[in-house]
């Protein structure tokens with residue numbers, strides 16, 4: 001996967017400095033290296049899972065259960081087949097909606113830079129549509145929040161009857177019911193993060209050089225022939241990844257596109273595509289930033305992974321990982337102990 005990267009071996013396995021390898025010193029250095037390696041594995045999940053960046057949905061899913069988010073990353077094969085089928089069904093509804101507003105062109109990519117160039121070319125194609133008051137779907141957004149790069153794709157951007165730029169997120173439901181408030185919170189965080197990233201892009205905060213360096217993308221990488229052909233077909237003359245990224249950042253910055261004014265969630269039933277309901281999401285910047293900072297602190301290794309609180313233990317009943325969940329086992333054990341203590345007091 002594009003966001004995965006091996007740890008830089010030079011960081012942890014660097015040869016000891018000259019002159020230090022004498023007698024017991026060499027052994028001590030080996031122990032130190034092992035200890036540092038162990039700490040990295042335990043303490044910095046971003047490195048442990050080889051992640052260059054996170055998806056918006058990684059973070060919003062932490063609001064449901066962080067431990068589950070991590071298990072899904074570690075053991076995706078445990079996700080129930082019916083859930084995977086429902087996700088596939090949801091994806092085809094999204095695809096059908098996307099096809100309503102534009103054709104999908106298949107472009108062969110050869111490198112990670114090619115893949116990112118395609119995201120940029122998509123943005124460049126959508127800017128004029130938004131400038132002329134049109135509607136776009138699958139708008140890529142990315143940027144840095146609290147020291148970590150985050151990537152996402154906005155379902156739909158369009159102008160409301162009041163002329164405000166509205167973000168619409170479609171959620172498909174396997175049953176004809178609206179989600180619980182706990183599920184809704186994850187959706188609210190998701191769309192709020194999209195807004196933060198989009199607003200950042202149109203305000204020009206993304207620095208191409210820092211972005212490329214942090215994601216380990218090669219600025220001078222020549223674009224693949226199909227990507228170049230696609231760019232030329234759109235009237236753009238670009239040859240390297242840096243060309244496309246800089247062009248995208250400049251276009252976004254000087255596009256005079258507004259920031260997103262409103263956030264809307266749309267729930268529809270997978271069975272027949274009927275609309276179940278819509279929700280307006282109030283954007284509460286400070287609250288969202290506070291929550292996101294907490295979620296990101298796990299990925300930075302500033303705290304241990306957290307499962308659900310006791311009052312949300314009902315989530316465990318529908319969780320694929322309940323039989324292996326260490327958090328759940330610990331909580332169950334501590335509750336049993338508390339009950340025993342009470343009994344014998």
Ligand code: SF4
Nearest residue numbers: 065068307316319325
């Ligand atoms: Fe989270 Fe409960 Fe699942 Fe554990 S069993 S991952 S605490 S939902």
